[in-house]
Amino acid sequence: MAEAVAKFTFVFCCFAPVHLLLDFWCDTMGAFLDKPKMEKYTSHGEGNSLKFGLSSMQGWRVEMEDAHTAAVSLPHGLDLWSFFAVYDGHAGSQVAKYCCEHLLEHITTNPDFQSALQEETCVDSVKNGIRTGFLQIDEHMRTISEKKHGVDRSGSTAVGVLISPTHVYFINCGDSRALLSRAGAVHFFTQDHKPNNPLEKERIQNAGGSVMIQRVNGSLAVSRALGDFDYKCVHGKGPTEQLVSPEPEVYAIERCEAEDEFIILACDGIWDVMANEQLCDFVRSRLEVSDDLERVSNEILDTCLYKGSRDNMSVVLVCFSGAPKVSPEAVNRELELDKYLETRVEEIMKKQGDEGVPDLVHVMRTLASESIPNLPPGGELASKRGVVEAVYNKLNPYRNDDTDPDILFFRGFS
Numbered sequence: 001m002a003e004a005v006a007k008f009t010f011v012f013c014c015f016a017p018v019h020l021l022l023d024f025w026c027d028t029m030g031a032f033l034d035k036p037k038m039e040k041y042t043s044h045g046e047g048n049s050l051k052f053g054l055s056s057m058q059g060w061r062v063e064m065e066d067a068h069t070a071a072v073s074l075p076h077g078l079d080l081w082s083f084f085a086v087y088d089g090h091a092g093s094q095v096a097k098y099c100c101e102h103l104l105e106h107i108t109t110n111p112d113f114q115s116a117l118q119e120e121t122c123v124d125s126v127k128n129g130i131r132t133g134f135l136q137i138d139e140h141m142r143t144i145s146e147k148k149h150g151v152d153r154s155g156s157t158a159v160g161v162l163i164s165p166t167h168v169y170f171i172n173c174g175d176s177r178a179l180l181s182r183a184g185a186v187h188f189f190t191q192d193h194k195p196n197n198p199l200e201k202e203r204i205q206n207a208g209g210s211v212m213i214q215r216v217n218g219s220l221a222v223s224r225a226l227g228d229f230d231y232k233c234v235h236g237k238g239p240t241e242q243l244v245s246p247e248p249e250v251y252a253i254e255r256c257e258a259e260d261e262f263i264i265l266a267c268d269g270i271w272d273v274m275a276n277e278q279l280c281d282f283v284r285s286r287l288e289v290s291d292d293l294e295r296v297s298n299e300i301l302d303t304c305l306y307k308g309s310r311d312n313m314s315v316v317l318v319c320f321s322g323a324p325k326v327s328p329e330a331v332n333r334e335l336e337l338d339k340y341l342e343t344r345v346e347e348i349m350k351k352q353g354d355e356g357v358p359d360l361v362h363v364m365r366t367l368a369s370e371s372i373p374n375l376p377p378g379g380e381l382a383s384k385r386g387v388v389e390a391v392y393n394k395l396n397p398y399r400n401d402d403t404d405p406d407i408l409f410f411r412g413f414s
């Protein structure tokens, strides 16, 4: 319920490689739409032996509140470092937008982080510096908000990776998630901060709050976030002891040149319908048929939409030099699969005969009941819905564009 009433605004912001050019996109409209908005904001780039692609889609939400940062080669002497993040906003876009523009700066310029750069073994200091950056930006935003008499009630989760020449620092505050695929398997993923987690619940209760319907005080679905200052005003408790904490969990993982494949950062709209292994398998299979990371990111979003995600969605895909490469066999297999699907759709539509043209749902259901060889792992038939729909529309002259979207996008279908 709370979700349907809340106002949502999506804000996209992304740093272009090397000189951190800001590129901005913002769109606000009205709760759930009749049809999902499938237009996407996309971007890509490379540097420091990394390639990245990203994509954001408004989906069924009337307004969107999402932002990303992608920066290879950082300022302040951190040329060999890179930073990627996804901010998933709620109750307004201000906090997501502010973090997107300023979080990196708060991290790299604070004294804790700076001291790390002078030391030999700096991993713990970097982690500390990241934590300090989060607490500092939150305090800063609170001051701004108080000056404006608390008009900003928005909040944002943040998930990111800071990549040094030797380590990947996974950073999470909230219920978005980052994962690392290494040597063909999920090697690491961040823990979601949900109010029901024992440690989160304990903190919430110690701050005098409660967890109901899996939400902080029955209303906020995430237990750590930047902003959300209404949940951060318990007297006598420090910033990390409040109902909602801005403290990130940071994990340092030593890089492994030979085995590191890719990192995925995505908001909960993705993980709601894809398990870690599923998404990893899907991405791996897509990288074998395309090296266009924007396209792969778009396919992730479309597949999640067809699998039933009703949320606004964002994904950032970062590939190391060890990522799977396009293989001619995989490309051929995919072409054959598309051809096979086209033929099957034609057959299903012809077979209907006197009963007239079957609807797309019937076609998808029929296909789903069959065993189709070589469907992309993790994405399955949902990832091929675009192909099916294209043939269907070509063959169906009576196509009605106003088909009930709930029928078109039968939820939970995979």
Ligand SMILES: *[C@@H]1O[C@H](CO)[C@@H](O)[C@H](O)[C@H]1NC(C)=O
Pocket: 208, 209, 210, 217, 230, 231, 243
């Ligand atoms: C959360 O619930 C507690 C206990 O009912 C209450 O004292 C507190 O003001 C509530 N805080 C928010 C932000 O809803």
Ligand SMILES: CC(=O)N[C@H]1CO[C@H](CO)[C@@H](O)[C@@H]1O
Pocket: 003, 008, 009, 010, 061, 064, 065, 066, 087, 088, 089, 090, 267, 311, 312, 313, 314
């Ligand atoms: C990406 C984004 O803006 N995510 C928001 C989408 O809508 C849900 C509604 O529940 C919010 O929780 C997300 O923060």
